[in-house]
Amino acid sequence: MSTLKVPFHRPTIGRDEIDEVVRTLESGWLTTGPRTAQFEKEFAEYVEAPHAQAVNSCTAGLHLVLAALNIGPGDEVITTPLTFCATVNVIIHVGATPVLADIGPDGNIDPASIEARITPRTKAIMPVHMAGLACDMNKIWAIAKKHNLFVIEDAAHAAGSHYRGFPIGAGNPETGDRSNAVVFSFYATKNLTTGEGGMITTPNQEYAERIRMLSLHGISKDAWKRYTAEGSWRYDILEMGYKYNLTDMQAAIGIAQLAKCDRMCARRNALAARYNEALRELEAFKLPVVPEGLSHAWHLYVIEVNSACLRIDRDRVIEELKLRGIGTSVHFIPLHLHTLYQGLGYRRGQFPDAEERFQGAISLPLFAAMSDEESGRVLEALHDIASEFKK
Secondary structure, eight states, rough: OOSSSSSOOOOOOOOOHHHHHHHHHHHTTTSSSSHHHHHHHHHHHHHTTEEEESSHHHHHHHHHHHHHTOOOOOOOHHHHHHHTTTTHHHHHHEEEEEEEEOOOTTSBBHHHHHHOOOOTTTEEOOOOGGGGGGOHHHHHHHHHHHHHEEEEEETTTTTTTTOOOOOSSSTTTTTOOOEEEEEEEBBTTSSSSSSOEEEEESOOOOHHHHHHHHHHHTSSSSSGGGGSTOOSSOBBSSSSBBBBOOHHHHHHHHHHHHHHHHHHHHHHHHHHHHHHHHHOOTTHHHHHHOOTEEOOOSOOOOEEOOEEEEEEESHHHHHHHHTTOOOOOOOOOOOOGGGHHHTTOOOOTTSHHHHHHHHHHHEEEOOOOOOOOHHHHHHHHHHHHHTBOOO
């Protein structure tokens, strides 16, 4: 049992989620069915996307999109080293080669670094909206258009995020630019959760139909309906697909979470604003910056330890916070520092900006259910550490 006074995360689960799950259990339909279809429809409307496909994880969603776009052996996909391993693993799973590009000052993939890594084998760009802050999508779309590349947004952190006034998933209606697909995560710690789960959105009906077919064994359209009154026991296997469907029990939680997603994001914004205000004068820590024209979903609030002002490093700061009852995390260990990806030829020193950010990064507790007292404890602890270990 944790003795932390402030955990890194606590989900916002209430009566609404419980009632939705109970109604689903009482309906007698537990796996993919009408509740999943409802969740897909409502989520598509929420992010202003024409098509949405629910899946059992964001990882599954990214894998499905790559497969649906026929990306495979001989192809290269450019992405960031500052992400969770799933982003790159799915590229390897389809037989393609991940190509890493360094990050910019905001922690997101740097468009200039993307352009420098394009080769005749490049097939797609996979930007990751780090911590809930949108990448510079206008520049990424322009690069993709110039080189005839797919764009697949890893929006694992970005439910509730906006880019230039439009939800992540909507593209930029003012310019007509959109990604080929956007994939969201509903993991337990995310802004909107189903425990485990994800959603793929796409503007392209052909892609949507192929993704849906591949998500459930490659079975012909609306396979789940074969157990309903309007369905048929006959079906056809069109391709070798996967078992990536979301259940109605998970979708029920998602329906309730989606209904209050804006309220939960507003609370995260209020907490982030409090952190910004209270930490602004502390030289010991660098604070996250939101570029003009973007809104932040604040899935994560990441500070960086300023080694010029403290006698202790990032790891020691984390230990000091833990001693004071504060849970933290680090997002992320850059991928090229892991043994697996060094087997692909990557080495320390290749992505200096990602490495520099990692060396100082600490993700503070930030969740919609967080109380003012809890955020106050975090701030008190940081002020204590900044004072005690000042150079």
